Amino acid sequence: MCDAFKRLDKTYFFSSYSQMISCKEMLSELSVHFPHRCLWLSQSIVRSTRYGGTTLQSQQQDNANHTIGMIKMRLSGQIITTRFNPPKACAVPMSVGGQLARLIEIATDDAKLSSMYIGWCTFT
Template identity: 40%
Template sequence: MGSVFRKSCEVTLRVLRESRESLMSVLETFLYDPLCEWSKQEKGTRKNVAEQDNVNALKNLNNIRRKLEGYVGYVATPEKTTNFPLSVAGQVHELIEQATDPKNLSQMYVGEYLEC
């Protein structure tokens, strides 16, 4: 992968990590914004839908927080998920590896997995 692209990714990730507390504060406000909940709910199922949405939102926020802390999760190979935070360069490297992994790329297409 080109060094300009990699360097741009590293700079962007470094800025995101440095601003992680502010970013998380902004994202957490959506948990408590009633307008976000009301727009998705139907009459009669309001409470159950709201509870499930909140659980999903908390899970997503936790995933975002972990990524900003340097942890990497793998979709196609969950056993490779890191249990320790990576450096900015290490996280960028792993994310580029995931983005170019044929197993991950093959999941974008309907049909049979072709071995590359």
């Protein structure tokens, strides 16, 4: 567990990200079995349809499959976002250092930071 209020150095991020990439098979299995609630619900409904349950709307199922696919792609080293890194531009997996540099570049985008700041402002 890491302290969210403590400043961490780059070696911590590099080593933890490297460890996460080395365990990508386990993490992808966890993402299928223990994802966010809406994804979990979608997967459980799919499982129930095999035993005669009701079907899930195709759009919700497509969204759940797309999200799980994005998680697996990111664990394999392919950072894909529609705005910063289109899918065609990232066909080859990146190195861990390249992934970190790209994620830092995306996270420090001024537009994203300003919209996040506006979201945290209290309007009274």
